[in-house]
Amino acid sequence: MRYSLILLAAGQGKRMKAGKNKLLIELQNRPLLLHTLTLFEEDPWCDEVVLVAHQGEIELLADLIDGDYGKIKKIIPGGVERQDSVKCGLDEIDAGKIVLIHDGARPFVKRTVIHELVEVAAEDGAAIVAVPVKDTIKKVENQQVVDTLDRSELWSVQTPQAFQVGLIKQAHNKALIEQKLGTDDASLVEWYGKPVTIVEGDYFNIKITTQEDLLFAEAIIGMEARNNDV
């Protein structure tokens, strides 16, 4: 199987409070973005990568990559919202492909999960990685609990998310026209009226969002290094 990747790196990292794009923060002496890029550069199923960046950081990222990532087809400017950045990426992907959309801020997705996702998307049209929620989730209004949701039905959604490219382009185009904004791409497909299949992932595939996630990330890298030594 083969796929194209849209890798998102055009966020602001406001919640990280690092004063710069969080994807440039170093983990084990390497920018976070390069950890994520390496996963896909080394995956034989990945044909090409469209890297979506801030207009003002395109040159910086090109220098950082320095010709080491041959699968990068283009570095293109993103938009204000994550969804706008994905739309810019989709415009670069040819018809008939399976496209994966992934947060540059998730450097720990496993290749086995990626491959299962691609196979399911090729069959079903849309597939996303998710894990069952571990906490009890309550609905709250004005600091008052109004409901306790049934945890057996709740999943915490990650990326990558994989789609037949025609389907995700149609969903994004309709969302643009009707000004529908979602926090992930699958929600646009759901809103478009098409099914989305869950592939169970794992709890290591964190999104590096706030300062404490950097500690978790260092711990995961340390654990991976120890496992490789065994």
Ligand SMILES: Nc1ccn([C@@H]2O[C@H](COP(=O)(O)OP(=O)(O)OP(=O)(O)O)[C@@H](O)[C@H]2O)c(=O)n1
């Ligand atoms: N306009 C945007 C917003 C986000 N992203 C990317 O989408 C991924 C997930 O977004 P998030 O973790 O929310 O990143 P930020 O927007 O950078 O963080 P924050 O919301 O804290 O500012 C990140 O890899 C980020 O670079 C993007 O490409 N374009």
Ligand SMILES: C[C@](O)(CO)[C@H](O)COP(=O)(O)O
């Ligand atoms: C797409 C996503 O990774 C799913 O968890 C997430 O929605 C991305 O950004 P967010 O701004 O943290 O919601």
